[in-house]
Amino acid sequence: MRRGGVCLALLALKVPAVALLAVPPLALTHLYGALSFPALVLLVLGGRRLATVSRALHRRWTDTTIPSPYPPRPRIERAEQGWYWTGYDYHRGRPLATVSLWFNWVARDPATWRDLLWLALDPVAGTILLLPGVLGFAAPLRLHARWTHALLAPTGHARLTDRVRQLTDTRAEALDAQAAELERIERDLHDGAQARLVAIQLTLSMAQRTLREDPDSADELLCEARATAAAAVAQLRDLVHGIRPPVLSERGLSDALRLLALEHPLAVSVTADLPGRLVPPLESAVYFAAAELLANVAKHAQAGSAAVHVVRRGGLLRLAVTDDGVGGADPAAGTGLVGVERRLRPFDGTLIVDSPPGGPTTVTLEVPCALSSPRTSTC
Ligand SMILES: Nc1ncnc2c1ncn2[C@@H]1O[C@H](COP(=O)(O)OP(=O)(O)OP(=O)(O)O)[C@@H](O)[C@H]1O
Ligand SMILES: [Mg+2]
Structure with missing residues (x-):
């Protein structure tokens, strides 16, 4: 979308924000304030929703990534003597526990109050910033993205808590x-x-x-x-x-991957660009991840050939296993891919599955090699 159109679309988002802000005063002054509480709930939940939409639109239109600041919702647990623990308090019945969990989760989260602050300020501040952008200037859109990021991104404290x-x-x-x-x-x-x-x-x-x-x-x-x-x-x-396969200990990841490829029933090519050795726990995790991905190719892909690319660059180790098979890999359908994800998580690693129906399939795992503390560095 063009710059002016993006500004107009973002300006349109201020209309529901103003409508939401008008709800609590209206509820207070009508029906003797009987609807004040539902109006407040509507304001809080609506504010969160609009903030989420605004984050998504900025990511799509202004290339500004504003991470979600909300902590995951705790699960209700059945405690001894039949009580329900919400993560905040105990309840005898499940429906009341569910309501309490939602209420505590939303109301105790500082991000909710920052969303409300954004909701209150943005219709005026955001409009002032965006109006010149309707004429096609680039700076207003950039400023608006920064303003939205300042209010809607997680604070340093929230990021640390999440970590x-x-x-x-x-x-x-x-x-x-x-x-x-x-x-x-x-x-x-x-x-x-x-x-x-x-x-x-x-x-x-x-x-x-x-x-x-x-x-x-x-x-x-x-x-x-x-x-x-x-x-x-x-x-x-x-x-x-x-x-820990002996070849991994003795010759390192590249040679261990080559041996895996040789033992595979299909023709598997391996390209490795790995200067130096990785620390043993990471080497093992990546090796067993590659072994599972290659086993999947043999079991499910009906492929003619496969390839393994592994490269370590800029503090990131990336390994991709590609096959020309039928596609449709789905981590939810088994335990292998989920197990790989779990194995990589202590290293802050991620697994990306790209496997459209009809293929081809590429499963990529990425592990940052430079962690914050030198004692936990995996390179
Ligand atoms: N390379 C691939 N090509 C096509 N489908 C795949 C591929 N890899 C995985 N799949 C599909 O994704 C599903 C999940 O794979 P996953 O490895 O998690 O489980 P699994 O291999 O079925 O069982 P296991 O728990 O023994 O590994 C598989 O059942 C299969 O249908
Ligand atoms: Mg598997």
């Missing part, structure tokens, strides 16, 4: 994942290699007992023990591979 929440969540997830992994290794060792070593021990004792009287049976038993030992070694090798 703390995110880190608390990912730390809990990482601890859970670590505990689950340890349990898996313990079970695999217990049911696999340990069981086989016990069997070898028994077979060797039997062979020792029969060695003098019946050397032929002892020989058979020794053969059996050797086969069981070989199976135990293979199982231990698989287990080690599942924890």
Whole structure:
């Protein structure tokens, strides 16, 4: 849209804002103020909605990204003795708990009051800023975007609070994942290699007992023990591979990806531009993510070929797996892609799935290598 048209459209947004602002005074002066509370609720919720629309329009028309400042809504939890915990207070019934949760979530959020401040000031200040823009000047639109950003973007405090929440969540997830992994290794060792070593021990004792009287049976038993030992070694090798493949430790991510590609049933090309080594936890996370994405290509894509591109530039590691298959990848349809997302979250990594029906599919993961603290840096 042209600059003048954008200014006009943004000016039009002031009309519902003025209408909303008129509701509480009207409610106060009519019907003895009986509708004041619903009018206030309407003002707050309407203000939030208009602020959200304004953020979206600025992103689309002025290339100004104004992140949403609202914290996620807490979930109602059923506490012991049947009470409902809203994250703020306890209630006996679920409907009342739902109302209370909404009320507390909206009313206690400082962003709500900043939205209302914006709603009150913007019809005048925003109109003054935008009017010259209707004639096609660029500066007014820029100024209006800055003004909207100043009032509607999260404050430094809100950003920090959000970051703390995110880190608390990912730390809990990482601890859970670590505990689950340890349990898996313990079970695999217990049911696999340990069981086989016990069997070898028994077979060797039997062979020792029969060695003098019946050397032929002892020989058979020794053969059996050797086969069981070989199976135990293979199982231990698989287990080690599942924890951290040796090629990854010894040769790094690029070579480990090349080996994955060689073992894949399809023709997979790998291009890697990775100066230096990544820290081991990030290397493992990216390796297992790539392994899952390549397994998906083999299982679901019906593709003829696939490609892996991995590059580390400007403090960002980006890995993309592309295939020329049928498309339609959907993280909600399984646990693999969600698991990859979860694995990357402690590193602030993201997963982007681009897979229209009919293909092609590109799944990209991005991990910032330079985190704020040098102690947590992943490069
Ligand atoms: N490369 C791909 N091409 C086409 N469809 C895909 C591709 N990758 C994933 N999908 C689709 O997306 C769904 C979700 O994938 P996801 O990896 O999360 O689960 P899954 O592979 O079905 O099971 P698992 O939990 O064992 O990984 C798959 O069921 C599949 O339908
Ligand atoms: Mg999968």
